[in-house]
Amino acid sequence: MKKIVLLLIVLVAFSCKNESKKKVKSEGFVTIKKENFPEEFGKIFEKHGGIKAWRKTQVLSFNIGEEVHTVDLKSRKTIINSPKYSLGFDGKEVWLDEVEKGNYKGNPNFYYNLYFYFYAMPFVLADDGIIYEKTQDLEFEGINYPGYKISYKSNVGTSPDDNYFVYYNPKTYQMEWLAYTVTFRSKKTSDNLNWIKYKEWENVNGLVLPKKISWYNKNDNGLPLTPNGMILEFTLPLLSQGKLSDSFFMKPNSENEKK
Incomplete structure (x- = not known):
């Protein structure tokens, strides 16, 4: 609860503060990040608010049911808070903290950034x-x-053999479908695709982020056929250009938090 309140204080304080724009310069030249994505992919980003706006954002937070997911977009440090447990990634390791042992049934290493990628x-x-x-x-x-x-x-992320397939509306460039493979447990490449339809979007501080996504059954050719009934709704989205302290993402009562 302490971490949730701290997040809200940081986000509200930042939204009320007008900061002057600063340009990063090196020896008199403005440093510009060279993007490597295709031009068409750039149009998808623009439809959703623009990659420049995304790169200015420091913190992303959203809810899934009672879970509050908060992510530092630069370091990818993460914390998920719920009434019965918390889990997160502090930049070095994934941790789990339960109110009562056995409250959390999943695999924290697999779960901590799973829905962040979808969102x-x-x-x-x-x-x-x-x-x-x-x-x-x-x-x-x-x-x-x-x-x-x-x-x-190779060696990028925890599952470098994962593949994603993104499909977009040919007229608007809005993202419509996502297909993905899961290799976390097997550590082997796979052709078994899972399909998600991005059903609803919402504008969050100028960025268009998903509100509801729906998983689909596949036909004999492995292509989406009909909804399988699994619908995920993201609520209470928050974006901030204010940065949270490293201690925010540490395990409660850890030695690092006490320092």
């Missing part, structure tokens, strides 16, 4: 170490959705 679409696909490949269009209910395969260079 931060499409912007999370501008991370370093990504390889973009044009892929065959997805045809669904008479509409052809152009797409890209997203893979990762």
